Amino acid sequence: EDQVTQSPEALRLQEGESSSLNCSYTVSGLRGLFWYRQDPGKGPEFLFTLYSAGEEKEKERLKATLTKKESFLHITAPKPEDSATYLCAVRTGGYNKLIFGAGTRLAVHP
């Protein structure tokens, strides 16, 4: 059965304290790994798509990497506005069914 597990469940950082969020997956055939950001009371907002092991993508203070079994979202020198829930999802088949992890709740304090 296809499965996505995110860790940690929650993470508290001081402003400027870099860290990484983990997404491990077990799927029958990966057709894309997605990172989304979700703010309270809002829908998920797209961040990155990764397709093959070794691929990396960056956006401001965020960098996503992919291996054959897991993905990392690295946050460099975070700011309070980076506080949100970060969701990882995989696509394994046709159409656009995504399997999501439970998310990591990130809180960045000044």
Next chain:
Amino acid sequence: DAGVTQSPTHLIKTRGQQVTLRCSPKSGHDTVSWYQQALGQGPQFIFQYYEEEERQRGNFPDRFSGHQFPNYSSELNVNALLLGDSALYLCASSHFRETNSGANVLTFGAGSRLTVL
């Protein structure tokens, strides 16, 4: 350019009732997916509509049904509501041709928060 819009934003129902949620996709998108997000969990896939037909379905009972209209908008219907149906219901849109190419990205709406008492 409007993104995905959903209505209503919040609603309260009692057990056994029926509910209809509505979604208008992002301009230029022709495919609509519905997800259920329980508190503290990630979204779970309910089903996807393209060309007014259900194309793929997740592990949800037949109480969950949907419809897509010629203008690509969509409805999610849930019958015989249970307490466990309380959740945020998210609509996401995409373009079918991009979906099949693998380059597709879902655009989500803000969701409809359903509370079942």
